[in-house]
Amino acid sequence: MNTASISIGRSQAIPKLRWLRIVPPILITCIISYMDRVNIAFAMPGGMDKELGITASMAGLAGGIFFIGYLFLQVPGGKLAVNGNGKKFIGWSLLAWAVISALTGLITNQYQLLFLRFALGVSEGGMLPVVLTMISNWFPDKERGRANAIVIMFVPIAGILTAPLSGWVITTWDWRMLFLVEGGLSLLVMVLWYFTISNRPQEAKWISQAEKYYLIKTLHDEQLLIKGKTVRNASLRRVLGDKIMWQLILVNFFYQTGIYGYTLWLPTILKGLTNGNMEQVGWLAILPYVGAIFGMLIISTLSDRTGKRKIFVSLPLACFALCMALSVLLKEHIWWSYAALVGCGVFIQAAAGVFWTIPPKLFNAEVAGGARGVINALGNLGGFCGPYMVGVLISLFSKDVGVYSLAVSLAIASVLALMLPNKCDQNAGSAS
Numbered sequence: 001m002n003t004a005s006i007s008i009g010r011s012q013a014i015p016k017l018r019w020l021r022i023v024p025p026i027l028i029t030c031i032i033s034y035m036d037r038v039n040i041a042f043a044m045p046g047g048m049d050k051e052l053g054i055t056a057s058m059a060g061l062a063g064g065i066f067f068i069g070y071l072f073l074q075v076p077g078g079k080l081a082v083n084g085n086g087k088k089f090i091g092w093s094l095l096a097w098a099v100i101s102a103l104t105g106l107i108t109n110q111y112q113l114l115f116l117r118f119a120l121g122v123s124e125g126g127m128l129p130v131v132l133t134m135i136s137n138w139f140p141d142k143e144r145g146r147a148n149a150i151v152i153m154f155v156p157i158a159g160i161l162t163a164p165l166s167g168w169v170i171t172t173w174d175w176r177m178l179f180l181v182e183g184g185l186s187l188l189v190m191v192l193w194y195f196t197i198s199n200r201p202q203e204a205k206w207i208s209q210a211e212k213y214y215l216i217k218t219l220h221d222e223q224l225l226i227k228g229k230t231v232r233n234a235s236l237r238r239v240l241g242d243k244i245m246w247q248l249i250l251v252n253f254f255y256q257t258g259i260y261g262y263t264l265w266l267p268t269i270l271k272g273l274t275n276g277n278m279e280q281v282g283w284l285a286i287l288p289y290v291g292a293i294f295g296m297l298i299i300s301t302l303s304d305r306t307g308k309r310k311i312f313v314s315l316p317l318a319c320f321a322l323c324m325a326l327s328v329l330l331k332e333h334i335w336w337s338y339a340a341l342v343g344c345g346v347f348i349q350a351a352a353g354v355f356w357t358i359p360p361k362l363f364n365a366e367v368a369g370g371a372r373g374v375i376n377a378l379g380n381l382g383g384f385c386g387p388y389m390v391g392v393l394i395s396l397f398s399k400d401v402g403v404y405s406l407a408v409s410l411a412i413a414s415v416l417a418l419m420l421p422n423k424c425d426q427n428a429g430s431a432s
Helices: 002-009 023-052 056-064 066-070 074-082 086-104 110-124 127-138 141-152 154-172 175-196 209-228 236-240 243-274 278-284 286-306 310-329 334-348 365-379 382-396 399-418
Strands: none
Touching: 023 056, 023 086, 023 110, 023 127, 023 141, 023 154, 023 175, 023 243, 023 278, 056 066, 056 110, 056 243, 056 382, 066 110, 066 382, 086 110, 086 127, 086 175, 127 141, 141 154, 154 175, 154 243, 154 278, 154 286, 243 278, 243 310, 243 334, 243 365, 243 382, 243 399, 278 286, 286 310, 286 334, 310 334, 310 399, 382 399
């Protein structure tokens, strides 16, 4: 007990085993969830569309319907994690992902696909609120930003892993095996999750007394500070009655439209551009996600150093839109067009980290918590609209028109971000 107290006085002496025992399993779980979410993007041009008679509009609907299901468990999942059941929730979720993925590999018609994609969305809906809550149970405020940033890296990392794996599996076997393999990966991660994760320090047997004492005391003091400020949850009516709130929702909606429209159609676009097989497409799809890691790090660093938020949301969105349009304009020059698609990757997630620093600057603590949930939930409907819109436009017009529509969506998001209030760029100390 005394040694723990002495350790508290010297932050350097505090053990940091939690960084190895908590962050990697959460990151791996998020990667698996994203792989399950986007594997359909490779399955479609890999033979699923021909075998099941899926049109471009139906492919877009199958890609997007995930996000309708995704809405259902966001709030309940977060509440379960707060009450200490996050480990169990994610464990059952991983089992559900494994079963749904395996069943997708056995489907015989497009309506079964729609049902399973919707079910996958429901089963993944609570994942992000749960893991972010678990991070807050293990990392004090001064460490939480880094922990969250590492976890949010799951998007580009999953893209880097999914692309070559999917291309290789489809080329070696077929699209059905892709879903069976990734279902098996979910089961393996479920075992990892069970043996490594604890909901909070009080439950962990592997943690030292010094680290446990430090975490319990520091997190407890933070909660007392929050209670001292009498923070309350805002009502849904109050949150939705704010004009700036709707502006943020629309920025996120048009942004997510571009992100998931690009993500779920990228393999199809690459296959049409290069006429390569799926293994070649898989390798070509890696580079945009490598670029995404650099884009996230560079833009967030510049934003933090300058204190500017609006411009570092608007600028990456505008660059994303420009690269999207250039990928079509330069399609006669394959490698220039591919370079533009890589540019899309650089900017795909670059605005995201900066965007989520804005709600606490625009709303007081009483409203900000509810605001983030509403912005995320309604904004993610863009994940339905993007893939579906592209699919419909491809059916009615051409692939080029579908890609241009994503560029327009991102341009709208860029303009809306630039029109946000100047308070977005104020320092925390000067914000009222």
